[in-house]
Amino acid sequence: MPMSASPPAPARALVRLLVAASLAAPVATFAQPAMPIADMHLHYSHDAVASVPADDVIGLMRQAGLRRALVSSSDDAGTQKLLELAPDIVVPSLRPYRSRGEIGTWFRDPTVIDYLEQRLARHRYAAIGEFHLYGADADLPVPAAMVALARRKDLILHAHSDADAVKRLFRQWPEARIVWAHAGFDSPENVREMLRAHPKLWADLAFRSDHASGERIDPGWREAFLEFPERFMVGTDTFTPERLFYIPQHAAWARSWLATLPAEVAERIAWRNAESLLAAAWPAGGSAPAAGNPEPPSCAQAGNGVRSLQGKAARLVYRTEPAEIALGEPFRLLARLCPGAEARAGVRTKAGADSGAGARLSVDATMPEHRHGMNYTPRLAQSPDGLVADGLLFHMAGRWQLVVEAREGDAVERFADDIVIR
Ligand SMILES: [Zn+2]
CATH class of the missing domain: 3.20.20.140 (Metal-dependent hydrolases)
Incomplete structure (x- = not known):
């Protein structure tokens, strides 16, 4: 026909x-x-x-x-x-x-x-x-x-x-x-x-x-x-x-x-x-993701939705949009790597503006009690300021473990944070 x-x-x-x-x-x-x-x-x-x-x-x-x-x-x-x-x-x-x-x-x-x-x-x-x-x-x-x-x-x-x-x-x-x-x-x-x-x-x-x-x-x-x-x-x-x-x-x-x-x-x-x-x-x-130019928090920021996670060689600050993560709703994560308490070799804390090299950040999340992760792979964008990850979504209520990984060559540092979704 x-x-x-x-x-x-x-x-x-x-x-x-x-x-x-x-x-x-x-x-x-x-x-x-x-x-x-x-x-x-x-x-x-x-x-x-x-x-x-x-x-x-x-x-x-x-x-x-x-x-x-x-x-x-x-x-x-x-x-x-x-x-x-x-x-x-x-x-x-x-x-x-x-x-x-x-x-x-x-x-x-x-x-x-x-x-x-x-x-x-x-x-x-x-x-x-x-x-x-x-x-x-x-x-x-x-x-x-x-x-x-x-x-x-x-x-x-x-x-x-x-x-x-x-x-x-x-x-x-x-x-x-x-x-x-x-x-x-x-x-x-x-x-x-x-x-x-x-x-x-x-x-x-x-x-x-x-x-x-x-x-x-x-x-x-x-x-x-x-x-x-x-x-x-x-x-x-x-x-x-x-x-x-x-x-x-x-x-x-x-x-x-x-x-x-x-x-x-x-x-x-x-x-x-x-x-x-x-x-x-x-x-x-x-609709398209929230407009505006998303920026990771600065290393000096604390509180007001900004979380700080201390690692061995570096510190990570991050916030999410929206600040309150809701069950089944997509959210964005913005993270920046900051100098740690002690300066040592390992993961550098800032992408070298001259060389273009530096730590690459990635993010993933799992439910340790259920042994499964998210249904979606987040979309990651790196900038000299850090990481903007879109399309994260927690599809189940319970304890989620959010892990941001910083990798530079063989040096890897992981920052984990627990988030409970009701
Ligand atoms: Zn059919």
Whole structure:
């Protein structure tokens, strides 16, 4: 079907009726605001664009109480339309499809890579996908080139794949963050095994009804949700235009079966997991990081949000933006290396303005009790004044250990600070 084709008049009329009926449907009581939902699996592809106005789609998303929506479309124009109308909700993902028909052919079509490169040069995205990829096809040159592109841009992968293809993607890019669409349509036992093996694998529950019928959750899935409360997310999967009208109903259904889980687990699956995963890749509203010229604190500064950490040969001062680090919210770290109490050989305290040499600072954070780190690699910028690190995010409550490392040649000094996130 040519991409510009309009749907026949009766289809248009039906769509209009559905919009009217859906928008007129009674909404949940206002007494208590409904739990927000992050819908991790929406498409607004060319046939949907031709039959359902973008304003109406946004209306459905707001009616559903969506806090976030990961949207990908064949082609990308639909996603960009929705993003323009609702940058507060829509998080864009780039599909390797220009039209619906490419689902079964894209992984052998090298022109797909040209298309992805063109789009990536023009727009910002949080993810690549949803793409369909099974078994050994994951190692074909086109998917491998797509993974390399995602890696270069540090984008999440949204894979409609079997377990075998997911494993192959992780072999190509071990640090990848993969959202496993439809949890692979696999059994809860197999999904748990995959989540155990891959700490950076998440699963969306889109378009599968085996995990809950009505409000009742399948016992096998309940165990999976309780073992991995941080890794499941919900999604509608609007793979046909008609399913756009199901977004509010899907959100309501998700709230009803999630209500049978402990409140904290329900909130995570409903939206917090998506929020943590997407926040660093797509800061609130897609806006650029805070403006201004960020400067590390001076060596003389103390208090007022500036922390000082004494090392063996040097001292580190740092502050964060915002000063108070919040759960699931990205933050920036600004650090400077200062002369230590005793002057000795080792890490020099200032980048030599003449030679251009000096200590390089880097930062990482882990949760010692949970033996895991952050989901994101922070973006580091060095200057003669020190380090500016963007995109740090603590996705779990508890004790985090922040470690700034100063390295010059073989000399290394580590500065650690404990931060408790509630
Ligand atoms: Zn899918």
